Amino acid sequence: MTEFAGSFVDTPRLRQHVWTSGPEDGRPLLLVHGNITTGGFWRYVAERLPTDVRVIAPDLRSFGRTEPKPIDATRGLRDMADDVHALLETLGLTGRGDVHAAGWSMGGGVLQQYLVDHPHDLAGLTLVAPLSPYGFGGCRGADGEPCTPDWAGTGAGTAAPDFVRRLAARDASSDDPQSAPREVLLTFFGPGPNRPNVDEDFLVDQLLTTAVGDDQYPGDGAASEHWPNVGPGTRGVMNSMSGKYHDTSALGDLADGPPITWLRGTADQVVSDRSMFDLATLGELGVVPGWPGADVMPPQPMETQLRAVLERYAGNGGRWREVVLDGVAHGIPREVPDVVAAEIERTMADA
DSSP states (O other), X not given: XXXXXXXXXXXXXXXXXXXXXXXXXXXXXXXXXXXXXOGGGGHHHHTTSOTTEEEEEEOOTTSTXXXXXXXXXXXXXXXXXXXXXXXXXXXXXTTSSOEEEEEETHHHHHHHHHHHHOTTTEEEEEEESOOOTTOSSSEETTTTEESSTTOTTOSGGGSOHHHHHHHHXXXXXXXXXXXXXXXXXXXXXXXXXXXXXXXXXXXXXXXTTXXXXXXXXXXXXXXXXXXXXXXXXXXXXXXXXXXTTOOOGGGGGOSSOOOEEEEEETTOSSSSTTOTTSHHHHHHTTSSTTOOOTTTSOOOOHHHHHHHHHHHHHHTTOOEEEEEETTOOSOHHHHSHHHHHHHHHHHHHHO
16 A cells, blocks of 8 residues: 555545545545544544545544645534535546545544435445534434524533643643643544554644634634523534534435444544533533533434434435444544455445
8 A cells, every 4th residue: 555645635625634544446435533532633534445435534624734724614614514525526526436434533524415316336434433424412302303493512612721721732742631622632532542553643733733713613602691601603514513504414315325334432532322512411410610400401422313313314215224332432433443444345245
């Protein structure tokens, strides 16, 4: 396999930095990263894939070395999904139906949107600890009912101010486990027990390329009359994941869609039915004061919501399977890259 390395591709939408490996005429595999990371985070999975796979792992807008164009959060994750479509179109890979894709965390949400908008482009989809079809926070039940009319508890205002400040300062230190970007990355998004086998400084360097501001990460804040008194603005990354704007539940209505594999870790503290990044969970634990109770704002059942959509997907002729990784946390592509590579390869073979 050729070296996993980055280069630039100019598309009609933006100048995109893309990590690639494998032969140019190989089986195309699109890998989409999550929040505060880059396409480079897929390197350990890419190294374990068959030599005939052509890996295409873009840095999404606001991340890595891709042109940091503004994000219109009122489109949900469509700005990013449209960027990915423009990239594949530029590479001559749209309309063929032979591209496989895997998306981790927010990247799983991007690919859900991509599949809804372009159902015939993808031959198979692997979702790795993906964003719920109803966004992040502020909703209840399997059908994603909003807890408040304005989706309080979601968006840029939920980001920790000290973390954002240190991210903007490109602070690579490790002096505070609560706010140092390095420590947040390694604790919640990192390799876990596989830490000795990854290049920690490389991951931190990639994290620190995140574009910070109202148009990028985390976005513009908005006040709310409802607890916790913040709601989604209209610009930037975190707002684009609010269920006010991001709703890919139409995925369940696609007819005869491509096979989907869902990987989740039982120790995931980021995407779960009780996420430690969901302010409702933190309120229930007493970390965020004033929580109005589970009858008003319960923790979002993220896994339950995705499962319900996938079951509807199956009812419309789609195939899906759930792979549960016992004791594995959110950083699945770095904690167990061999498992991720094997499951992607299995999905490619099943298509």
